[in-house]
Amino acid sequence: MVDDVNRSLVIENERVFATDRATLFRAFSDKTLLEKWWGPHGFTNRIEKFDFVDGGTWVIVMTSSSDTDFENYWTFDEILQDERIAAFHHGPMHAFGLEIGYHDDENGTRLTWRMSFEDTQDNRDIEKFLSAANEQNLDRLETVLSTIKKRR
Numbered sequence: 001m002v003d004d005v006n007r008s009l010v011i012e013n014e015r016v017f018a019t020d021r022a023t024l025f026r027a028f029s030d031k032t033l034l035e036k037w038w039g040p041h042g043f044t045n046r047i048e049k050f051d052f053v054d055g056g057t058w059v060i061v062m063t064s065s066s067d068t069d070f071e072n073y074w075t076f077d078e079i080l081q082d083e084r085i086a087a088f089h090h091g092p093m094h095a096f097g098l099e100i101g102y103h104d105d106e107n108g109t110r111l112t113w114r115m116s117f118e119d120t121q122d123n124r125d126i127e128k129f130l131s132a133a134n135e136q137n138l139d140r141l142e143t144v145l146s147t148i149k150k151r152r
Helices: 023-027 031-035 121-145
Strands: 009-017 044-050 058-064 070-080 084-091 096-105 107-115
Touching: 009 031, 023 031, 023 096, 023 107, 031 044, 031 121, 084 107, 107 121
Parallel strands: none
Antiparallel strands: 009 107, 044 058, 058 070, 070 084, 084 096, 096 107
């Protein structure tokens, strides 16, 4: 679980995907797939570093529809194959912990997305925006999943 010390503002999203856990996990662990769906609508991505191991670093440049680049720095706290990814976003703004869980569901795999922030006015001001942006992120993930084959 993401360490919530000093991060008591939590944003949670959840969705069931009609695929197995391994395929859903691969959509994150394969940087080529991840670049296709990460972020809200209107963004493209370029992953500059992706050390997908406990303690590894992830650097992703997200480019908005207005061609503005946002370089984001992450570290992976814990990765459990097909079960859980815990990471920390260091910046450039909005430091937060992210925990993604993969759970069996009768209709496929239930993904839980949990962001933990320090409870500040600035973070409360963007809470609704981030919840909606997460849903867009999951929409894009669903689109990518429809293009990849399940592992056997």
